[in-house]
Amino acid sequence: MPEMPEVETVRRTLLPLIKDKTIAEVTLWYPKIITEDAADFVKRVTGKKIMTIDRYAKFLLIRLSGNLTIVSHLRMEGKYRLVAIDTAKDKHDHVQFAFTDGTALRYNDVRKFGRMQLVETGTEKVVTGISKLGVEPNSAEFTTAYLQERLSHKHKNIKSTLLDQSIVAGLGNIYVDEVLWQTKIHPLSLASNLPQEKIAQLHDNINSLIALAIEQHGTTVHTYLDANGQTGAFQTMLKVYGHRGEPCQRCGTKLEKIKVNGRGTTFCPNCQVTY
The missing domain is CATH 1.10.8.50 (Helicase, Ruva Protein; domain 3)
Structure with a gap:
């Protein structure tokens, strides 16, 4: 399972690839990756812009316009990659965010253990698994x-x-x-x-x-x-x-x-x- 340093590295490398891109279409090849109603997830994120990406522990927090955040946990083998929209689908690609510029962010997960949850920005420490976590290393609270x-x-x-x-x-x-x-x-x-x-x-x-x-x-x-x-x-x-x-x-x-x-x-x- 990717631990905190790996997830932070994913955050740092993913941000410049997708920041300020607008989501034109969402494809769910394996809807169970989404923790809530999949159709509602697709409806709410379509048209939103990627504002930034934060992280808490092993969770990625993909901030969208409209005060929404995709809380993503990679679990054992989840990976993100940016591709051209016409790139052939890998058999382990399960979610695609197609952008208006012709590129697409794909979530790939061999074991299908990863999960995404859409929440209002600022509530992630209350309504997601983050609520059960302790403090992070190198934080002011970790004394x-x-x-x-x-x-x-x-x-x-x-x-x-x-x-x-x-x-x-x-x-x-x-x-x-x-x-x-x-x-x-x-x-x-x-x-x-x-x-x-x-x-x-x-x-x-x-x-x-x-x-x-x-x-x-x-x-x-x-x-x-x-x-x-x-x-x-x-x-x-x-x-x-x-x-x-x-x-x-x-x-x-x-x-x-x-x-x-x-x-x-x-x-x-x-x-x-x-x-």
């Missing part, structure tokens, strides 16, 4: 004190806790493994047992890791591509994710992989301490 308070009530392992989007929004399996290795915390450590100094390190490392991953245009380990069809570069910097059985780059111990609540988790059994 060490915030993280300390949220972890103090979590009597479960730190890996699962950080994957809980109601705690820190936007983190996924890749970046949680990486930040726990960076902070020398064993993934099975009890979240509420972490000492304050470790939480402070964890907070800072989350911020720096996400910032670096965004700078590197995200991580491509499976099928992720940005809106220009380009892969990310952060996969070349991964220390543990995807490196099971290899020596730890810090201490040389062979990295291990276990399942934590059903999620593959790679870590160093020597230098990642259990709390």
Whole structure:
């Protein structure tokens, strides 16, 4: 699943491709991508102009004229690409926004898990899944004190806790493994047992890791591509994710992989301490 750095990269690459374009026609080859009445969705967005694109956690917020926003979640393998209107349809293209200039934005999704929801701009944090999310890394709200308070009530392992989007929004399996290795915390450590100094390190490392991953245009380990069809570069910097059985780059111990609540988790059994 694209995580926060990948979705931010999609936002940055998609915006200059579609900003200020006007939607002439909408085609739904797989209407279930739309969470509400599909016909109403088509009617309301047709004729609207793309004003800008924002993002919250893993959600893209495509702002339209008329005070409307398409809230788009890519889920596992959703992708956007801009094509000429007469480009042959790919079998995994499910939604098309045809623009008045002869180009079209297509949403492609092998698994069909992605979803789009049309809401009034400004209500997305109330009426969509965003309402259940915690704060984002590198935001003013994401302070060490915030993280300390949220972890103090979590009597479960730190890996699962950080994957809980109601705690820190936007983190996924890749970046949680990486930040726990960076902070020398064993993934099975009890979240509420972490000492304050470790939480402070964890907070800072989350911020720096996400910032670096965004700078590197995200991580491509499976099928992720940005809106220009380009892969990310952060996969070349991964220390543990995807490196099971290899020596730890810090201490040389062979990295291990276990399942934590059903999620593959790679870590160093020597230098990642259990709390």
